[in-house]
Every structure is written in C-alpha cells, then in structure tokens.
Amino acid sequence: MSLHEKIWFQGSPLMWLLWPFSLIFGLVSALRRQLYFRNILPSFRSRIPVVVVGNIMVGGNGKTPVVIALAEYLASRGFRPGVVSRGYRAHPPVYPYEVIPDSPVGEAGDEPLLIRLKTGVRVVIDPRRSRAVGYLENALDVIITDDGLQHYALGRDIEIVVVDGKRRFGNGRLLPMGPLREPASRLAEADYVLNNGGEKEGEYPVRLVPDKVRRLDGMEAVLPEGTEVCALAGIGDPERFRRTLQDAGFRVSRSIPVPDHGFVTEAEVRRIAGGLPVIMTEKDMVKYGRNHIEGFYSLGVRADLPSEFYDRLTADISRIQKERGIR
Incomplete structure (x- = not known):
C-alpha cells in the first residue's frame, strides 16, 4: 500500500499537511460545478437518454463490470445502447475514435476495448465526452458513459454512482487529503447508488x-x-x-x-x-x-445486480425516451 493510500484509508496525522490543498481543490470543484449549473459554462444535452456510471472516489470500485452488465442487459431488452469513455491512456489517431474488436489496446485503451469485446455494443472514446455522444446519438437510443460523473460539460439524465462497499470513502476527505473527488453528500443527488461488496440501506447491492x-x-x-x-x-x-x-x-x-x-x-x-x-x-x-x-x-x-434495479432503470429510460418521442 502506497503512502497516500495509508493516509487515506488507515489514517495518519500527515494528512493535515495536505489540508490547504484539499480546501483549494474543494473550492475550485464547487465553483466549476456551479458555473455549469448556471449555464455560464456550456453543457451539451443529447437528444437520447444519457446514463452516467461513475464514482466520487479515486481508484477501482467495480465500475467497468457494471457498465458491461448495463450494456448487455439493455441490449437484451431491445434497447440500442452505446458506451462512451474518456479513453484513459489511450492514444488514438483521431477523436472521436470508435473502438472495434481489432483495435490496438494502445489506441483504444484497456477498459474501452474490454467493454467492446464483452458487450458487442458500439464504444467511442473522446476526452470531450459530449463529442463522442454526438457521434453516436443518431444511431442509438441510449448512451452509457463509463465514468464522467464530474464531467459536467455533458448533460445527463440518469446518474449511477458505484461505491466500494468495503473501503467506502476512506477518511472522507477531498483530494489530496483524502480519496474523494466530491464530498460524500454528493450521493444524495444521484439517481442510483450501487454498493459493491457491502450493504447499506438505500443502496443497491452489487456482487462481482x-x-x-x-x-x-x-x-x-x-x-x-x-x-x-x-x-x-x-x-x-x-x-x-x-x-x-x-x-x-x-x-x-x-x-x-x-x-x-x-x-x-x-x-x-x-x-x-x-x-x-x-x-x-x-x-x-x-x-x-x-x-x-x-x-x-x-x-x-x-456484475450481479438485483432485478429491482434493472426494472426501475429500464422504466426510467423508457419514460425519458417517450417524453422525447424516441420510442
């Protein structure tokens, strides 16, 4: 375990040395979010439903298996889903870049390529997720974004936050003092909270x-x-x-x-x-x-998810599609 992980998850007085930086991070993040919410910074809104699957803590929490499970389930129910991703550490020749089964991992990135291979749905990567959504939206009827909860330049209709049920939020502090990208109170604004490996009232359990x-x-x-x-x-x-x-x-x-x-x-x-x-x-x-x-x-x-979650999610997507005259 690295030093910063020990500080975040085991506790250490050293974390207080990072408090000023966490304060600045929190203020900048909150200001940026308000600029998008007040339409001072532009946000792209797709004509089809956009489902964001993300987290508020850095590090792995089982998000990619959840994205794969959602894409497979929606496709099996007659929807035409696609996935967009930032493509972390991907180096494609052009953006937006559509991942195909034969894409080199260096171009596509490991997670986008895995999602494409596992689900067969269309996957597009672009640091500007709104551009990736625009590339796909006329051929699909719902888009899942792999990560991007804090990417407010892309409007979203449904937010799904995946929580690590064992580590939860560590010391509960914002970066770099703690592991959080946003305060834990952010969960109250999400439409769904999925708990990977734990149990908590109001959260849907996920088993890997x-x-x-x-x-x-x-x-x-x-x-x-x-x-x-x-x-x-x-x-x-x-x-x-x-x-x-x-x-x-x-x-x-x-x-x-x-x-x-x-x-x-x-x-x-x-x-x-x-x-x-x-x-x-x-x-x-x-x-x-x-x-x-x-x-x-x-x-x-x-990712094994309860039927109650899928039922509610498909009902929400269908309602949004009906309101927009898509289906």
Missing part, C-alpha cells in the same frame, strides 16, 4: 461473480482448485482481485505490482512468477494481444 478461468485467447482452461498461482491486476484495487482468486479456490503466493492501467512485459511477469501460472484480470488480458501465451490465464468477473 467470478467467471471461468480462460487462456488469453478465450479458450476455457483447466486449473484445479488449490493450484498455487501468481496474481496480476493492473486495477485500482488489486487486493480485491487477490481475494477473488482466493474465493475461487486458488492459493495466491505471489502478486505482481502493476499501477492501474499499467503494463508489465511478458519477460518480467515470468521472472516474478517464478514458474507459477499467472492469472490476470480481463482488463490486463487485452494488453497481451488476446493470443494464447503458455502459463498466462485470465479470470473475468460479472
């Missing part, structure tokens, strides 16, 4: 259910329960993936430290793994070319 272990080319693999493995997780909370592997029956004796969205070469992975099978997240899997590599495996997870 492990899939089957697969080779990197997608073929099912056979790794017996109790197999000693090395974990590789370039996500915001790698410890969660370690727990997932343990819950699936594996003995995790080694872990490879990878920054969120980071990459470790195959040679370095093998050196650290020391001959053990390496199991990585699906987000990491797309970085290795999706071809079979001996001893490399992936374990995906799916």
